[in-house]
Amino acid sequence: MAENLAGTVGPEQQFKNFLSEGKFMIQRCKSLNKFFFHPRVAFPGSGERDLEWVEASGNGEVYSSSCNRRLPEKGGDFNLSLITLEEGPRMMARVEGIDPDKVEIGQKVKARISSLNGEPAVIFDIV
Amino acid sequence: MDQNDINRLRGKTAVVGLAESGCGLASGWSAMEIMASAVHDALDDAGIKLKEVDGVFAATAFHSMAAMSLSEYLGVKPKFADGSQIGGSSFLSHILTAAMALDAGLINVAVVAYGSNQKSAGGFKTISEAMPYEAQYQPRMPVTAYALSAKRYMNEFGATREDLANVAVSARDWALLNPRAYTHQDGPLTINDVLSARPIVDPLGKLDCCLVTDGGAAIVMTRSDRAKDTKNTPIYLLGAAMEHHHRMISEMPDLVQTSAIESGKRAFSMSGYKPNDMSTIQLYDAFTINTLLFLEDLGFCKKGEARELVKNNNIGPAGNLKVNTNGGGLSCVHPGMYGLFVTLEALRQLRNASGDDVGQRLNGGWIDNAKLSVAHGNGGVLSSQVTNIWGVSDTL
Numbered sequence: 001m002a003e004n005l006a007g008t009v010g011p012e013q014q015f016k017n018f019l020s021e022g023k024f025m026i027q028r029c030k031s032l033n034k035f036f037f038h039p040r041v042a043f044p045g046s047g048e049r050d051l052e053w054v055e056a057s058g059n060g061e062v063y064s065s066s067c068n069r070r071l072p073e074k075g076g077d078f079n080l081s082l083i084t085l086e087e088g089p090r091m092m093a094r095v096e097g098i099d100p101d102k103v104e105i106g107q108k109v110k111a112r113i114s115s116l117n118g119e120p121a122v123i124f125d126i127v
Numbered sequence: 128m129d130q131n132d133i134n135r136l137r138g139k140t141a142v143v144g145l146a147e148s149g150c151g152l153a154s155g156w157s158a159m160e161i162m163a164s165a166v167h168d169a170l171d172d173a174g175i176k177l178k179e180v181d182g183v184f185a186a187t188a189f190h191s192m193a194a195m196s197l198s199e200y201l202g203v204k205p206k207f208a209d210g211s212q213i214g215g216s217s218f219l220s221h222i223l224t225a226a227m228a229l230d231a232g233l234i235n236v237a238v239v240a241y242g243s244n245q246k247s248a249g250g251f252k253t254i255s256e257a258m259p260y261e262a263q264y265q266p267r268m269p270v271t272a273y274a275l276s277a278k279r280y281m282n283e284f285g286a287t288r289e290d291l292a293n294v295a296v297s298a299r300d301w302a303l304l305n306p307r308a309y310t311h312q313d314g315p316l317t318i319n320d321v322l323s324a325r326p327i328v329d330p331l332g333k334l335d336c337c338l339v340t341d342g343g344a345a346i347v348m349t350r351s352d353r354a355k356d357t358k359n360t361p362i363y364l365l366g367a368a369m370e371h372h373h374r375m376i377s378e379m380p381d382l383v384q385t386s387a388i389e390s391g392k393r394a395f396s397m398s399g400y401k402p403n404d405m406s407t408i409q410l411y412d413a414f415t416i417n418t419l420l421f422l423e424d425l426g427f428c429k430k431g432e433a434r435e436l437v438k439n440n441n442i443g444p445a446g447n448l449k450v451n452t453n454g455g456g457l458s459c460v461h462p463g464m465y466g467l468f469v470t471l472e473a474l475r476q477l478r479n480a481s482g483d484d485v486g487q488r489l490n491g492g493w494i495d496n497a498k499l500s501v502a503h504g505n506g507g508v509l510s511s512q513v514t515n516i517w518g519v520s521d522t523l
Contacts, residue, residue: 012259038260038378064282064382066274067329068267080266080328082275082377092261092377101329105282116263 002041011039018053019120024111025053026087037089058111059086060124067101079103083111083124097125133368134397138523140226141354141361142474144173144347145485150460151309153341154247158189161343162242163200169345174358175236177201182234182348183208184221187242188252188463197240207233213371214506215411218466219513222348223367229350242343243462251339252463255507258375267328269413270336272376272508274328277416279382281330283431288330290434291415292321295334295457297443298412302454304444304492309340310458321415335415337456337465344467346474351523360481362474363523365499366398366516376508383431387424387503387512394501394514395426400522402426406480406497408448409473411465411505412455418442421503422450425514444491452476452494466504466513473500473517481519498522 009017011027015038018025028035029043030050042049065081079100084090093111095103109124116123146168149161156164162185170177183205185193194210207228209221218239225237245252255268266272280286299316302308316334324332354361370386370393373379395401402425410421419433427448428436436442442450453459453472460468475485480497499522504513 064275064279066271066278067326068265068271069326069328078265080264080271080275082382090377092264092266092375094264105279116265119263121263 011041014053015039016120019113019122022113024056024058024113024122026056026085026089027051028054035087035089037085037091056111057086060084060109060111062095062103062105062107062109063090064105065095065103077101081124083109091122093122093124095124095126136226136230136367137365137397137399138363139230139351140348141351141363142346142348143354143357143359143361144169144175145345145471145474146172147342147344147468147471149242149244150307150342151340152247153244156244156341158187158242158244159196159200161244161341162187162197162240162345165242165343165345166197166201166238166240169238169347172359173347175347177203179236180238181206182225182228182237184225184237184239185241186210186212186217186221186464188245188254189243191254205234213511215413215464215466216369216504216506216511216513217464218470219367219502219504219515220369222364222470222515223369223513225348226364226367229348235349235353237348238345239348239467240343240345241464241467243464244341245463246339246341261375261377269508270328270331273414273416274331275376276382276420276509277330277414280416280419283383284434286419286434288322289318290437291335291419292318293437293440294412294415294418294442295321297437297440297446298451298455298457300440300443301452301492302458304489305454305459306487308454308459309338310454331414337413337461338458340460340462342460342462344471346467346470360478360483360519362477362517362519364515365400365518365522366394366396367514368393368397369511369513371511373510374507379509383420385420385424385509385512387421387514390512390514391425391503394516398516398518400499400516402501405499405501406449407452407473407476407494407500408450409469409500409502410451411469411503412451412457413461413465413505415457417505418450420509421505425501425503449494452492466506469502469504470515473502473515476500477517477519
């Protein structure tokens with residue numbers, strides 16, 4: 001079914017294209033009715049290929065967090081967290097709008113699409 | 128293959144030679160030169176000639192095809208070679224593969240080797256590609272990943288930075304007894320030294336992170352029948368198992384449980400021994416959190432209880448558990464991929480206790496009557512986990 005991929009793009013590029021359009025989309029396996037992240041060509045572990053893209057609610061919770069120390073002249077400290085999405089999957093992202101060392105596990109967060117180094121990126125704010 | 132088939136490998140192979148080279152600083156030496164020097168020294172230690180080597184196993188952060196590059200450099204034409212790269216634990220998996228190849232009769236003498244000149248060449252060296260879906264956030268890998276695990280661990284079990292610091296303090300105490308350790312002359316660490324060190328990625332500070340050094344290492348393996356006739360005490364491979372559940376930290380199923388739970392269970396089962404039978408415990412301590420996680424995941428205590436186990440220097444020289452007795456990646460040596468040094472220390476302790484001269488330690492640095500060692504390797508970001516169980520001939 002995937003012999004000829006000409007004229008199509010893979011899930012990673014599709015994800016990025018959605019972000020460029022302002023949409024944070026994640027995949028769901030229809031037969032299992034389960035979401036997963038990161039984007040793949042099949043459901044991880046069991047291989048189902050009946051996938052669809054669904055717009056994420058953007059609601060999530062901080063699973064863990066870190067404050068990455070960086071010199072002020074290089075941009076200063078920044079937060080890097082793992083976020084568990086309301087739909088179930090987990091992803092890496094930054095939490096902004098709060099001191100980078102004040103993000104705590106269990107805090108509720110909400111996604112928005114921003115940009116990092118000129119590329120669209122999912123960023124979270126504390127709710 | 129079911130578990131019984133792999134258990135057939137128990138005690139079938141042994142390490143008969145070992146060496147390290149260029150540990151600390153080796154300015155003016157390439158990673159290959161350091162690695163090859165270790166191989167020649169390990170063969171000298173074994174009393175086996177280079178021309179007998181027909182199995183070559185290697186991984187570095189400098190060579191995309193390390194086993195092939197090393198074979199060419201040595202002038203060896205291997206009948207079997209493996210350069211599998213699963214991070215710092217690669218060598219512990221090479222040991223399993225070498226045991227299989229030796230037992231199958233594909234080869235007769237295997238070398239497993241590693242070399243790095245990262246410190247003299249400018250700092251931490253990796254050939255890891257950027258991780259999709261993570262790289263754009265610019266994590267400081269690998270530190271960020273371990274910090275995320277540490278933060279979660281502290282949250283779930285009420286652990287503190289002091290609990291993590293205990294690991295670094297004990298590691299340094301071991302290094303003070305080991306003249307080979309990079310920090311041997313640096314004096315002891317206090318909890319406060321660790322807590323007040325420069326923050327790198329909170330909650331980890333500089334002294335929660337391993338050293339950045341140069342260094343290489345090598346071991347020589349043969350089948351046990353041949354090993355009996357070599358000049359040193361053979362150390363037998365009693366158990367070996369590997370497992371991994373993720374590559375990227377964002378895909379780790381549970382930040383406080385590693386697949387060492389699985390690798391450890393199978394390696395101990397194959398060996399016929401239990402965690403508490405181990406005379407020495409050598410764990411891949413790239414960061415302080417590692418030691419806590421691996422003590423739990425390998426079965427030395429229950430999940431969440433390692434912080435109690437490491438209190439009062441219980442994993443230091445005067446403690447009950449002989450953990451990372453060379454000083455570990457935190458205080459002895461860490462050239463970027465530490466797995467073969469975990470192995471070397473597991474083997475050296477057993478050889479010293481058997482009467483071999485494997486170097487000098489200050490009082491208490493060698494473990495009396497050591498018979499069994501566990502060597503546990505970690506690779507990537509708490510990703511690949513490989514457990515090896517080593518024993519002297521009485522334990523066969």
